[in-house]
Amino acid sequence: MPEFDLAVIGAGAAGLSVTAAASQLGLRVVLIERGRMGGDCLNTGCVPSKALLAAAHAAMAARRAGRLGVRLGEPVIDWDAVRAHVHGAIAALAPMDSAERFRGLGATVLAGEARFTGPDTLYVEGRRIVARRIVIAAGGRAAVPPIPGLDRVPFLTNATLFDLPAPPAHLLILGGGAIGLEMAQAHAGLGCRVSLVEAGRIAGREDPELAEGLRTVLTAQGIDLIEGGAVAEVQPGPALVLADGRRIAGSHLLVAAGRVPNLEGLGLEAGGVRASPSGIATDRGLRSLTNRQVFAAGDIADPEGIGPRAFTHVGLYHAGIIIRRMLFRLPARIDYAALPRVIYTDPELAQVGETEAEARRTRRGVGVLAWPFAENDRAVTEAETEGLVKLVTAGGRVVGAGILAPHAGEMIGQWTLAIAQRSRLSALAGLIAPYPTRSEAGKRAASSQFAAQLFAPRTRRLVRLLKLLP
Numbered sequence: 001m002p003e004f005d006l007a008v009i010g011a012g013a014a015g016l017s018v019t020a021a022a023s024q025l026g027l028r029v030v031l032i033e034r035g036r037m038g039g040d041c042l043n044t045g046c047v048p049s050k051a052l053l054a055a056a057h058a059a060m061a062a063r064r065a066g067r068l069g070v071r072l073g074e075p076v077i078d079w080d081a082v083r084a085h086v087h088g089a090i091a092a093l094a095p096m097d098s099a100e101r102f103r104g105l106g107a108t109v110l111a112g113e114a115r116f117t118g119p120d121t122l123y124v125e126g127r128r129i130v131a132r133r134i135v136i137a138a139g140g141r142a143a144v145p146p147i148p149g150l151d152r153v154p155f156l157t158n159a160t161l162f163d164l165p166a167p168p169a170h171l172l173i174l175g176g177g178a179i180g181l182e183m184a185q186a187h188a189g190l191g192c193r194v195s196l197v198e199a200g201r202i203a204g205r206e207d208p209e210l211a212e213g214l215r216t217v218l219t220a221q222g223i224d225l226i227e228g229g230a231v232a233e234v235q236p237g238p239a240l241v242l243a244d245g246r247r248i249a250g251s252h253l254l255v256a257a258g259r260v261p262n263l264e265g266l267g268l269e270a271g272g273v274r275a276s277p278s279g280i281a282t283d284r285g286l287r288s289l290t291n292r293q294v295f296a297a298g299d300i301a302d303p304e305g306i307g308p309r310a311f312t313h314v315g316l317y318h319a320g321i322i323i324r325r326m327l328f329r330l331p332a333r334i335d336y337a338a339l340p341r342v343i344y345t346d347p348e349l350a351q352v353g354e355t356e357a358e359a360r361r362t363r364r365g366v367g368v369l370a371w372p373f374a375e376n377d378r379a380v381t382e383a384e385t386e387g388l389v390k391l392v393t394a395g396g397r398v399v400g401a402g403i404l405a406p407h408a409g410e411m412i413g414q415w416t417l418a419i420a421q422r423s424r425l426s427a428l429a430g431l432i433a434p435y436p437t438r439s440e441a442g443k444r445a446a447s448s449q450f451a452a453q454l455f456a457p458r459t460r461r462l463v464r465l466l467k468l469l470p
C-alpha cells in the first residue's frame with residue numbers, strides 16, 4: 001500500500017496550494033522541498049523585488065514632488081535600511097509558507113531533494129516514499145545564456161541580487177523583460193547608474209505602443225536602454241561587448257534573460273515522466289502524458305507544448321486545476337485566454353488576452369479602442385498623465401487589453417474578467433465608474449466604440465423627430 005496519497009515536490013506557490021488543499025481534505029500528503037519554503041516567489045522573486053521597487057518608487061516620488069508644489073531635497077538612500085525593508089517583507093510573509101504551518105495542516109514536510117526511482121516511488125535523503133499521486137512543482141531558475149566569457153565573469157541573478165551589501169555603482173542588466181526592467185528602475189530610483197541591454201526590444205511580449213510609452217519614461221529617468229544589442233562577449237570588469245563592437249562596462253552584471261525549469265536531479269526517466277527543455281510534458285489538465293500518476297504545476301509544466309508561464313499566479317491557477325481534477329475527478333483544463341501579466345515599473349504595464357498584432361493574425365474584424373490618461377481627470381489632478389488604456393475588440397467583445405499607468409496591475413482585473421466571461425462591449429461601456437478614477441479611462445475607451453453611432457446624422461434626425469412628441 002502507498003505510504004501517502006499524495007507527494008508534492010516543491011514548496012513554492014503551486015506546491016503549497018496543492019498541499020494545503022489536499023491536507024485539509026484529509027489526504028495523507030508529503031511535501032518535499034530542497035531549498036527554502038516559499039520557493040522563488042517569497043525568497044528571491046516577487047516579494048523582494050516588489051519591496052525593493054517600493055523603496056525606489058518612494059525616492060522617485062520625493063524627487064517628483066515639485067510638480068505638485070512640494071519641494072523636497074534629494075532623498076538620502078540608506079542601503080542597509082532598504083535591505084532591512086526587503087528582508088523584513090520576506091520575514092513577515094514567511095510564516096504562511098513555513099513547514100510548521102503545513103505540519104499543522106496535517107502534511108509531512110521533508111527537507112531534501114526528491115528523485116524518482118519508479119513510477120510511484122521517490123527517494124528523499126535516504127528515505128523511500130511511495131505515493132498514489134505525485135505533483136511536480138519544482139519551479140524554475142534564471143536562464144544563463146551561452147555567451148562567450150560569461151562563465152568566467154561573476155554575475156548576479158534574482159537569486160543573489162537581493163544580498164548585495166552595498167548598492168552597485170553601475171549595474172549592467174542583460175535582458176529587457178519584466179525582471180530586467182523592474183530591477184533597472186529599482187536601482188536607478190535608488191541612485192545607481194543603470195545600463196540595460198536587450199537583443200530585441202524591451203517588453204518584447206507586450207504591445208509595442210505600450211512598450212514605447214514605458215521606454216520614454218525609463219529613458220527620462222536616466223536608464224540607458226540599449227535595444228537590438230546582441231551581446232557577442234562578456235569580459236571581466238564586468239563589460240558587455242556588443243556585436244557592433246560597442247563595449248559597455250559596469251561594476252555589477254545582472255543576468256535577467258528568462259527562466260528555465262528545474263528538471264535536473266528529479267530522475268524523471270526512472271519515473272516514466274517525459275520532459276523537454278521547456279518543462280514536463282502534460283495534457284491541458286496538467287497530467288503527465290507518460291505517467292498518469294504524475295501531475296506538474298507552475299514554472300515546470302509545459303502543457304501540450306504551449307510552453308510554461310513563469311508567473312506565481314499561474315502556479316496558483318495550476319494548483320486549482322490539479323485539485324479539481326485529481327481530488328474531485330472534474331474535467332478541469334487550463335485556458336490562458338484571460339491570463340494577465342504585469343511589469344511592475346512606475347508606470348506599470350499590464351496586459352491580458354491578445355495584443356493587437358496577435359489578434360490581427362488570427363481574427364477578422366479586429367478593432368482597437370484607446371483612451372490616453374492625458375484625458376483622464378484623475379491623472380491630470382495627480383500630474384501623472386503618461387500612458388493609456390488600449391482595448392482590442394472582435395465580434396463586439398474585448399479579446400485583449402493593455403494598460404500603461406500607475407497601478408495598472410490593479411486595473412487589469414476588470415478586463416481579465418470581461419475577457420473570461422466574454423462580456424459584450426456595450427455592457428462594459430455602460431459600466432458606472434466612480435469619479436475621478438483612472439478606471440474611467442477604460443470605460444471611455446469602450447464607450448468610444450459607440451460615439452460615432454450616437455452622433456451620426458441618422459441619430460440626429462431621430463432625435464429631431466422625437467422632440468416633436470408631447
